[in-house]
Amino acid sequence: MDINNLKSLLLDIKEGKVDVDTALEDLKTLPFEDLGYAKVDHHRSIRNGYPEVIYCEGKTDEHIIGIVEKMYEKKSNILGTRAKKETYEKLKKIYPNCEYEELGRIIKIQNKPIENIGKGTIVVVTGGTSDIPVADEAYHTAKFLGNDVERLYDVGVAGIHRLLNNRDILMKARVIIAVAGMxxxxxxxxxxxxxxxxxxxxxxxxxxxxxNGLSALLTMLNSCASGISVVNIDNGFGAGYLSSMINKL
Incomplete structure (x- = not known):
């Protein structure tokens, strides 16, 4: 349940469209629902502005499906990261509106319109083509959270003219995600x-x-350029989420 659904429920109670017992049934799983193997945080969108995101790596398909089921009951938009295609195929049989972004390993289930909350454009830039899976995780995360997002791939420093020839794209961005290895x-x-x-x-x-990315991490942490923040190695999701928070300010 997000803030809009909660407001709607309270208005329905006020206007007599919903009785108190029915409202209590809707509210009893807040702030979380205990499934034994997971505690699904239905309250997170009210606290943080976005629903809980499912990190699929290391979870069984049965556990992922169980979490999705509870979030689906609340009509949440559902985002799953680091998901296997086999997991997606099982979910697709249950939820026909489930989509899969194979490169970024992202599962998406949209149960209601995604409101564009961004104040500008987020641009995702990569050094090379090999960085695209991580970049796509960032791209689809930021997109799903309600932002205009553009991609500018394979413009690394080994051929810096490729980056400089696209300065117009960089200049119109409100936030930039720069993804690179080596x-x-x-x-x-x-x-x-x-x-x-x-x-x-x-x-x-x-x-x-x-x-395994430590050299790139240390370079980025020691950058002499101002205004740079650094997320963990291969953490495209974290970058996409953070860019969305900045872009909606």
Whole structure:
């Protein structure tokens, strides 16, 4: 139940359209519903502005389906990250409106219109094509949370003219997500060109001495460009979520 549904329920009680006992049935699972293996946080959209997001990696399909079922009953829009295609195929049989973004491994179930809450455009930039799965996780997260989002892929520092030729896209952004592996230099370059927040996402893309993304993470944390924040390695979801929070301010 989100803030709009709660307001609607209270108005229905006030106007006599819903009796108190029926309202109590709707409210009794707030703030969370205990399934034994999970405590589904139906109250989160009222506190934080967005419903709970399901991190699917490490969960069984049965547990994911059980969580989705309870969120679906509340008519929540449902976002699942790091989801396997096999999980999506099982959900699709139960919920025909379920969609899957294969590169970003995102499951989406839209039960009500997504309100565009963003004040501007979020631009997702990658250093290389190998960074796209993480970038797509960020892109679809920010999009699902109600933002205009654009993608600018494969414009890394190895061919910096590709980035400079797209400065017009960067300049119209309100928030930029810069996704890169290897040495992770892209956010520093982008941060030196724009006057908006840059969210840096290190990826685990690279050869042995990149230490599964640690080299990119350390580069981004030590950037001399101002206005850069850094999320964890391969955390496209975290970047998409944070960009949405900034964009709605």
């Amino acid at each position: 040495e992770g230099a892209l956010p520093s370059v982008v941060g030196g060109l724009v006057d908006v927040p840059v969210i840096a996402v290190p990826t685990s893309v690279g050869y042995g001495a990149n230490f």
